[in-house]
Amino acid sequence: MEFGPVFRALVHNRARFLLITLEVALTLAIVANCVTMVLDLRGKFLRESGFDETNLVVASLEPFSAAYDDENYLHAARARDLDRLRALPGVRDATAISAVPLSGGGSATGRKAESAKGDSITAPYFEVSDHAIPTLGVKLVAGRDFRPDEFRDYVDAEGEVHDQPAILSQALADKLFPKGDALGKRITSGGDAKSSNVVVGVVDTMFNSWPQVERISGHAMLLPSQPEDKRLIRYMIRTQPGARKAVMAGLEDLLLKADAGRIVKIRSLQEYKENTYNGERGLIKILGGVVVLLVAVTAFGIVGLTSFSVSQRRRQIGTRRALGATRQDILRYFLLENWLVTGSGLALGVFLAWALNYGLVKMTTVVGASALIPKLDWRLLAGGMLLLWGSGLLAALAPALRATRVAPVVATRTV
Amino acid sequence: MLAYHLRIAAKSLRRTPILSALLVAGIALGIAVSTAFVAAYHTMAKDPIPQKSKRLFWVTLDAWDPKRPYNDDQPKDPPEQLTYRDAMALMNSPVPTHKTAMFKTRLTVFPNSRDQRPFRARTRVTYGDFFTLFDVPFQYGAGWGKEADAGPQAVVVLDHGTNEKLFGGRNSVGQPVRIEDRVFTVSGVLAPWFPKPTFFDVMNGAFEEPEEIYVPFRWTPIMKFQTAGNSNGWTSWGNGYEDMLASEGTWIQYWAQLDDARQKEAYQSWIDGYAREQKKQGRFGRPLNNRLFDVQQLLDWEQVVPRSSKTMLVISLLFLVVSAVNLIGILLGKFLARSPEVGVRRALGASRRHVFLQHLLECELVALLGGVVGLVASVPLLHGIDRLARSADDPALYQLELPVLGAGILLALVAGLIAGLYPAWRICRIPPASHLKAQ
Numbered sequence: 126m127e128f129g130p131v132f133r134a135l136v137h138n139r140a141r142f143l144l145i146t147l148e149v150a151l152t153l154a155i156v157a158n159c160v161t162m163v164l165d166l167r168g169k170f171l172r173e174s175g176f177d178e179t180n181l182v183v184a185s186l187e188p189f190s191a192a193y194d195d196e197n198y199l200h201a202a203r204a205r206d207l208d209r210l211r212a213l214p215g216v217r218d219a220t221a222i223s224a225v226p227l228s229g230g231g232s233a234t235g236r237k238a239e240s241a242k243g244d245s246i247t248a249p250y251f252e253v254s255d256h257a258i259p260t261l262g263v264k265l266v267a268g269r270d271f272r273p274d275e276f277r278d279y280v281d282a283e284g285e286v287h288d289q290p291a292i293l294s295q296a297l298a299d300k301l302f303p304k305g306d307a308l309g310k311r312i313t314s315g316g317d318a319k320s321s322n323v324v325v326g327v328v329d330t331m332f333n334s335w336p337q338v339e340r341i342s343g344h345a346m347l348l349p350s351q352p353e354d355k356r357l358i359r360y361m362i363r364t365q366p367g368a369r370k371a372v373m374a375g376l377e378d379l380l381l382k383a384d385a386g387r388i389v390k391i392r393s394l395q396e397y398k399e400n401t402y403n404g405e406r407g408l409i410k411i412l413g414g415v416v417v418l419l420v421a422v423t424a425f426g427i428v429g430l431t432s433f434s435v436s437q438r439r440r441q442i443g444t445r446r447a448l449g450a451t452r453q454d455i456l457r458y459f460l461l462e463n464w465l466v467t468g469s470g471l472a473l474g475v476f477l478a479w480a481l482n483y484g485l486v487k488m489t490t491v492v493g494a495s496a497l498i499p500k501l502d503w504r505l506l507a508g509g510m511l512l513l514w515g516s517g518l519l520a521a522l523a524p525a526l527r528a529t530r531v532a533p534v535v536a537t538r539t540v
Numbered sequence: 541m542l543a544y545h546l547r548i549a550a551k552s553l554r555r556t557p558i559l560s561a562l563l564v565a566g567i568a569l570g571i572a573v574s575t576a577f578v579a580a581y582h583t584m585a586k587d588p589i590p591q592k593s594k595r596l597f598w599v600t601l602d603a604w605d606p607k608r609p610y611n612d613d614q615p616k617d618p619p620e621q622l623t624y625r626d627a628m629a630l631m632n633s634p635v636p637t638h639k640t641a642m643f644k645t646r647l648t649v650f651p652n653s654r655d656q657r658p659f660r661a662r663t664r665v666t667y668g669d670f671f672t673l674f675d676v677p678f679q680y681g682a683g684w685g686k687e688a689d690a691g692p693q694a695v696v697v698l699d700h701g702t703n704e705k706l707f708g709g710r711n712s713v714g715q716p717v718r719i720e721d722r723v724f725t726v727s728g729v730l731a732p733w734f735p736k737p738t739f740f741d742v743m744n745g746a747f748e749e750p751e752e753i754y755v756p757f758r759w760t761p762i763m764k765f766q767t768a769g770n771s772n773g774w775t776s777w778g779n780g781y782e783d784m785l786a787s788e789g790t791w792i793q794y795w796a797q798l799d800d801a802r803q804k805e806a807y808q809s810w811i812d813g814y815a816r817e818q819k820k821q822g823r824f825g826r827p828l829n830n831r832l833f834d835v836q837q838l839l840d841w842e843q844v845v846p847r848s849s850k851t852m853l854v855i856s857l858l859f860l861v862v863s864a865v866n867l868i869g870i871l872l873g874k875f876l877a878r879s880p881e882v883g884v885r886r887a888l889g890a891s892r893r894h895v896f897l898q899h900l901l902e903c904e905l906v907a908l909l910g911g912v913v914g915l916v917a918s919v920p921l922l923h924g925i926d927r928l929a930r931s932a933d934d935p936a937l938y939q940l941e942l943p944v945l946g947a948g949i950l951l952a953l954v955a956g957l958i959a960g961l962y963p964a965w966r967i968c969r970i971p972p973a974s975h976l977k978a979q
Contacts (some may be wrong), residue, residue: 140962145868151862155855162851187660189648244608284776284783320776339714356646356766388648388660407929408553408848412855418573422566426866429562433873465547485854492613497847 131461138434142466145430149470149513152423154477157509158485159412162498164505166405169337174398175224175294175330177262177363178438180217181394182373183225184210190386193355202384203352207254209383210360213375215368220260221352222361223252224334226345228397231334236312236322236346238301245315246300247341249333250291252350258292258328260363266295268326270310271349278351283319289348291322294331296343298324322348336401339495358387361394369393420516427520431463435528442528443535452529459516459525467517470511478506542901545894549902556874563870564909567955570863571914575940575948576921577849577856583938584747585845588735589674590894592797593835596673597804599794600833601626601815606775606825618829619772619790620743620842624760627792629814631667635807641757642666643792644769646746647754650676651706653957661702661719664741664751665765671697671728671754673797674740679703681713681728684756688727692758696724702752703729720763724755737844739835741793743770746844747937767791788823798832808832827909848912860955867906867959875899875967886972899964900957907956915948 135142186206192198203221210219224231235245251257258270271290279286291312298307307324314320333345352358364372376391399406435442442455482501489497541703587593602618604627609615620774622630627641646660670676671683680703684695703712703726712726737746759765763783773789798804811830818824833841846909875882882895919940926938 140966141869144865144872148862148865148869151858151865155858155862159855187646187648188651189658189720221677246613280779282779284778284787372699388658394773404846404848404929407925408852410928411852415573415855415859418569422569422863422866425566426869429866429870429873431541433870433877437877481858485851488850488854491843497851498569 128461131458131465135462135465141430141433144213145426145466146470146473148423148426149467149517150474150477152419153471153474153506153509153513154481155419156416156513157474157478157501157506158481158498160415160509161482161501161505163409163412163416165499166409170402170409172307172336173242173330174227174332174336175261175263175328176332176394178227178394179396180364180366180369181261182362182364182369182376182396183392183394184360184362184376184380185225185390185392186360186380186381186387187390188358188384188387190384196355199355200353203254204359206358206360206380206383209379210362210376211256213362213372213379215365215372215463217363217365218256218260219255221254222257222359223250223350223354225359225361225394225397226251226261226332226334227394227401228334229286229337229401233333235314236301237315239311239313239321241301245313246261247311247344248297249335249341249344250346250348251333252348254349257347260361261331262363263328263331264295265292266327266329268292268324270326271347275349276351277349280353285320287319288320288348289322290325292326292347293324294343294345295327295329297346298327300344315540322346336398337405344352344386364535373532385390393533420513423513424516424520427463427467427517428524430466431459431524432527434462435459435524438528439531442531443533443537446531446533447536455529455531456525459528463517463521463525464514467514471513474510474513475506476537478509541894545898545901546905548898549905552878552902552906553704559870559874563867563906564913565950566863566866566870567907567910567959568913569693569857569918570860570955571911571952572917572921573947574856574860574914575944575952576925578947578951579918579922579940579944580925580938581845581853582941582944583736583851584849587836588734588737588739589835595797595799596794596835597798597807597832598835598838599630599796599811600831601630601811601824602826602829603788603790603815603818603824604826608774609826610772616829616972617841618831620793621770621772621790622792622794623788623790624785624792626814626818627794629973630794630811633796633807633810633814635798635803635810637799638669638797639795640669640673641665641792641794642670642741643765643767644751645765647719647753647755647765649702649706652715652717654706656705661747661752662768664754665760666754669756670740673795674735677731677733679729679731680711681726682753685729689756689758692756692762694722694724694759695756697728697730697754698726698733699730699750699752699754701830709827719753722763734935735840735929737839738938739839739844740795741769742838742842742844743793746839746842749935761785769840778796796832804832860951864955864959867903867955868962871903871959871963872966875963878967879970882967882970883972886970892968895970896964896968899967900960903960903964904953904956907952907959910956911949914952915945918948 207219210216231249233247233249236248237245255276258265275290279289293307301312302310306328309326312322331345332342336342373391377389380389478501485498486496543671590703600618600620601622603623604610604619610619611617631641643665645663645665647663648658649661650658668684669768679700683697688695703709712729716723717726734749738748738750771789771791775788777784777787777789795806798807812828815824815830816827922938923939926936
């Protein structure tokens with residue numbers, strides 16, 4: 126019923142209302158895309174990696190003592206360390222490992238099913254000692270764990286490995302053997318190299334060292350080995366729930382007391398992971414901040430506009446009140462006006478949001494990786510619209526309420 | 541006249557202090573956010589060595605697997621790094637003005653003082669030319685010469701932080717330092733040095749702190765240095781250290797300084813000639829694809845500017861647009877509310893042009909104030925972004941440099957101009973008579 130006058134007033138003051146429409150539209154476009162990115166980044170950070178992330182501790186040892194040049198000493202030192210670590214109160218299990226999962230640094234090789242044609246695919250791996258599966262917390266879903274006699278050196282004179290057992294992540298097993306018959310099969314390096322592994326087990330979810338490389342983040346394999354690298358030894362230690370901090374506090378002293386000829390660094394797996402995701406975690410906070418500021422600026426613009434609109438029409442309001450309009454009528458008038466302006470802004474904003482999303486996807490797509498920002502989800506867009514519509518209404522409420530307090534007597538004053 | 545306009549504009553702003561403060565705050569927010577992200581982007585995308593970037597070349601040779609490209613997604617690209625044997629062969633070329641093969645490793649340093657424990661230092665294994673090639677600044681002493689390269693002599697260059705740690709910041713040139721099982725002599729100490737991006741080794745993170753110590757390359761086979769950086773291979777690395785050096789694995793980085801087009805051409809034909817020579821011995825099975833990348837080409841090829849920086853740049857500029865649109869709306873309201881006064885001024889003889897200019901100047905004043913406040917606010921904002929996106933023990937990455945500050949002020953003025961045009965135009969078209977009549 127009041128639509129006619131409201132609309133005519135809008136047309137009369139079109140410039141100002143078009144500006145707010147544009148502002149609301151731009152805000153929706155930016156907010157929708159920022160939130161899309163935040164949810165996507167958060168989802169990736171919180172993704173199940175297969176490891177008992179909260180209870181794992183990494184001890185990195187860099188020996189400098191000449192004693193480690195002797196391979197037997199190296200082996201004995203490692204066995205001794207592992208015994209000590211496993212005997213610590215609060216420790217569930219410990220293993221030696223060649224690289225830290227989720228850390229951004231590790232090794233990969235190429236593997237294909239021996240019977241398959243075509244190229245090998247990237248197969249990231251961790252060389253481990255015994256107790257790897259119970260320590261990491263990954264779940265064996267098929268086959269078996271390594272046998273004690275399988276922890277030996279497989280490298281021949283040419284530097285190739287032959288039939289070294291391997292435990293694959295389900296994702297890697299499915300990729301190499303789409304029919305699901307990985308167990309007992311041989312995987313090879315393909316091409317001229319002659320290295321090979323035999324699949325003895327499959328674990329369900331197990332990430333590699335590069336969780337951000339989407340295409341292969343779930344591809345990983347465990348290989349039994351003897352330590353070769355005398356310059357860097359790594360242990361992973363799984364603690365009882367809640368005991369991580371206490372265990373970490375005593376580790377450096379324990380390992381140095383056993384042998385002072387090395388540099389020891391203790392960090393939790395979570396620290397490694399957070400470090401890997403530093404950029405993403407920062408981006409989440411930055412984007413969140415931008416969204417809050419932006420909505421605040423736009424709400425401020427709406428407050429300003431409605432205030433101005435009210436102050437310009439004091440006499441008109443007074444006249445209407447004098448002619449019998451109730452306070453509710455006045456309130457309804459200004460809220461309807463606000464609703465029309467934000468509403469058209471949101472309608473335009475849907476197109477802008479889509480256009481910005483298209484542009485950002487295009488800009489952040491690089492060969493061989495997915496874009497930094499996923500496509501817009503309509504549910505999210507709807508949520509953004511609701512948020513802006515609500516904050517627009519809230520922003521208009523105070524000035525509109527002030528309008529209802531204009532006394533009818535204002536109409537009788539000349540200026 | 542300008543002074544008069546300015547006075548009127550300032551007076552107008554003072555008359556509505558709260559509104560004016562909000563106007564300034566609004567545009568300051570837009571400028572602060574956009575300047576901070578422009579600065580972050582600029583830090584990552586700028587030319588790190590403008591005086592030389594066109595003359596320094598990253599050298600690649602395509603000795604990769606004949607059956608399969610190095611990079612499946614970009615099959616025409618050669619590997620970024622060289623095999624040890626190819627890098628050593630390239631060191632024999634007389635063409636470049638300066639050249640170096642290099643890689644990154646970690647070596648144990650034993651402090652002379654008894655109460656300090658040994659530590660692993662991030663180490664660059666390189667030739668003496670490294671310091672000349674990249675204009676590395678020294679605090680004490682200098683790099684090492686050709687004799688030290690050839691010897692090799694046991695000399696070491698320490699970075700600023702390591703000299704602080706080992707010698708308390710004193711001039712340590714000539715002092716002994718035990719590294720692994722050998723005693724080295726300090727030949728120079730670097731001044732603080734952290735080019736961004738760290739273009740000379742983009743293979744191991746383009747924004748990582750440079751190495752702590754530098755030692756001559758020829759110690760590699762003698763002391764059996766292992767790379768601690770990126771390495772890629774397509775055949776077996778063999779069994780043992782000698783096999784590794786002779787393998788087809790790529791892990792050595794190579795830079796050459798070529799001062800003009802003729803020298804570059806001569807060098808290209810020299811390395812192509814080397815590759816043809818190797819083809820006769822059964823290596824280099826792929827088509828001839830040995831490429832020289834200057835600094836900018838290398839940074840583009842390796843896509844060192846993170847996608848998130850570009851995204852945030854776009855979003856922050858849109859943020860500025862929203863603040864500017866906000867400014868237009870409020871200014872329009874403020875100006876129109878002043879219609880009666882302008883009507884009187886027009887009736888008393890003020891020309892449209894003067895009314896227009898005066899109001900535009902008022903907008904510019906708001907924008908300038910907002911710009912200054914915004915730039916001041918962008919400093920802590922940039923610091924905040926830095927802290928959020930990096931771990932606590934990393935040194936600050938982003939810098940607010942002079943060109944970015946200039947760009948910030950310019951952005952503010954342009955935003956003020958664009959935001960002011962329409963409101964000023966509207967107000968200058970107020971007919972002189974209408975408001976006189978109403979009164």
